[in-house]
Amino acid sequence: MTVLWFLIPWVLVGIGVLFVGFSGGPGKARQAYLTRANRTFTITMLIIYLGVGVAVPAIILTSRTDAAGATDNLRAVHLSSQEQSGKTLFRATCASCHTLAAINARGVTGPDLDRIGTMTKARVLSAIKVGGTGQGRMPAGLLQGTDAAEVAAYVSAVAGK
Numbered sequence: 516m517t518v519l520w521f522l523i524p525w526v527l528v529g530i531g532v533l534f535v536g537f538s539g540g541p542g543k544a545r546q547a548y549l550t551r552a553n554r555t556f557t558i559t560m561l562i563i564y565l566g567v568g569v570a571v572p573a574i575i576l577t578s579r580t581d582a583a584g585a586t587d588n589l590r591a592v593h594l595s596s597q598e599q600s601g602k603t604l605f606r607a608t609c610a611s612c613h614t615l616a617a618i619n620a621r622g623v624t625g626p627d628l629d630r631i632g633t634m635t636k637a638r639v640l641s642a643i644k645v646g647g648t649g650q651g652r653m654p655a656g657l658l659q660g661t662d663a664a665e666v667a668a669y670v671s672a673v674a675g676k
Contacts, residue, residue, distance in 0.1 A: 520575060524567050594672070601669025604662055612653070617673035625653065634674035639667035 594602060606618055612625035625647070628634060642648070643663045646655035658666055 520571055523571065527563055527567055594669070597665050598669045598672050601665035601667070604658065604666050605669055608658060609666065615670070615674060617676070628670060628674045630675070632675075634671050636664075636667040636671045639670045640664065643667065 602618065605615070606620070609615075609622075609625070610618060610620035611622060613622040614620055614625075614627040614629065615622075616629050640663055642653070643658050643666065644656060646657070647653035649655075
């Protein structure tokens with residue numbers, strides 16, 4: 516179905532190119548459009564523009580689900596409410612520094628959380644509490660209490676998957 520939605524706009528562009536070609540070029544196509552366009556043609560073009568410009572994006576946006584992440588392995592995984600909150604907090608607090616494929620985060624200073632080994636809740640909570648490995652590169656206590664627990668739950672659920 517996704518392929519179909521990708522192809523429809525290109526088919527419509529092809530129809531437009533054929534119209535221009537069979538009308539004798541861009542100048543003649545413009546003249547034909549402006550002088551011989553009847554009500555049916557005008558309504559048909561309006562429907563096509565609305566279909567491509569409004570309906571297709573609306574269908575794509577409504578068919579999206581709130582998946583665990585952006586990688587193929589995580590598209591069908593659904594998060595608990597705690598993990599969903601952690602995902603939101605991670606985006607706001609951690610994604611600028613850390614790389615995590617699940618949310619397409621491409622941090623530049625922190626480690627790639629998909630590649631540094633098994634991420635358990637305890638490991639993530641410890642890193643948040645002491646500031647990474649304790650070498651001063653990450654602020655200690657960046658998140659506290661339930662916020663830290665939610666981020667730990669999310670990262671341990673999706674990192675490396």
